[in-house]
């Protein structure tokens with residue numbers, strides 16, 4: 001079977017890999033000059049099933065309203081005029097009940113845990129390198145009060161299979177010795193030993209090379225302009241370099257997916273939520289953290305990638321604007337310097353800002369559409385690196401008529 005995968009981000013490349021492993025003829029179509037240059041370029045780098053809580057929660061509406069009046073909030077809600085924003089926003093609010101929160105969180109947990117398991121299996125088979133570690137993630141709370149709330153909030157994940165250890169201050173410093181000097185600044189932590197970290201871009205690029213070696217064609221610098229259909233089948237895609245035909249098609253265009261799907265009658269509820277990341281060198285810094293850290297009170301994440309430290313944070317409703325200035329990283333670096341004063345070369349960071357492709361409830365949208373030979377692998381929000389291998393394996397199983405290893409309840413377009 002000849003399959004065309006639209007999009008060369010981490011999701012498109014993993015999808016292509018599983019198709020090629022199953023012996024199919026695969027072409028990836030990517031508009032940029034290389035794979036992984038959009039959201040997958042410099043993300044938070046954490047493999048974090050321990051952070052699968054849905055953003056749409058009973059407390060989210062108040063939190064977002066409050067952010068309208070704060071100066072540099074971790075979550076920044078802004079009123080916007082686009083219709084797609086209001087449509088998405090209303091769907092988000094509908095997902096803020098405790099029932100929806102619970103269901104969406106458990107779906108995301110299921111997909112993220114499967115993602116990490118499949119990533120490890122793929123690594124085992126291929127030996128792929130991605131500056132990764134399996135050192136776990138410490139979810140860190142700054143006060144006794146936020147720690148107590150954290151224990152309550154994380155119990156849902158623990159009850160549903162996430163390995164999790166409650167750690168008092170002293171134990172936090174044993175898990176992450178770089179915290180030794182900051183014990184008076186923390187209330188406690190929750191440690192997920194099976195979580196990890198790794199460079200999503202390096203993984204995407206190295207997997208793209210393995211794909212090429214397996215015969216996958218990667219058409220870079222090729223922008224898709226339309227999806228062509230006849231009846232209930234997709235026949236081809238139009239690109240700026242001509243028409244491409246195939247037997248089967250996968251939509252994995254990240255944030256651009258709704259724009260290409262709308263003209264063929266598929267509405268995808270995906271909206272951008274902006275985040276900021278910085279990478280610093282840890283060369284010569286003995287006190288850089290080696291386990292992943294998410295400081296939960298300010299939502300700042302730390303991921304160790306070999307001799308680099310990725311620091312990320314913030315969630316802003318900024319439309320499709322990806323611009324950034326060093327000023328916007330002040331809050332993130334304030335937390336870094338406070339917790340890990342000798343954690344890396346904070347004077348010379350590499351900055352980046354990118355947009356999470358977020359669905360109103362949180363879980364991705366996977367699998368079948370009204371077109372028999374068009375499948376979706378979209379809407380991975382803040383979890384696409386963690387989910388990539390799991391979602392792509394499941395979508396490929398669906399394309400090939402096999403039953404996915406995970407329950408697909410709530411993960412398909414009909415559920416959105």
Ligand SMILES: Cc1cc2nc3c(=O)[nH]c(=O)nc-3n(C[C@H](O)[C@H](O)[C@H](O)COP(=O)(O)OP(=O)(O)OC[C@H]3O[C@@H](n4cnc5c(N)ncnc54)[C@H](O)[C@@H]3O)c2cc1C
Nearest residue numbers: 009011031038039040044045046224254275383384385386
């Ligand atoms: C700040 C931030 C921090 C994050 N941190 C984490 C984290 O710690 N852990 C985690 O698991 N996830 C994290 N994520 C989420 C993760 O990065 C994303 O979910 C994931 O990268 C999405 O991958 P994708 O392949 O769907 O999208 P993309 O990487 O954006 O890929 C889509 C591709 O499609 C191409 N494309 C678009 N339109 C066209 C067209 N018309 N023709 C041809 N090609 C086209 C684009 O050029 C792009 O390469 C984070 C995201 C952000 C923004």
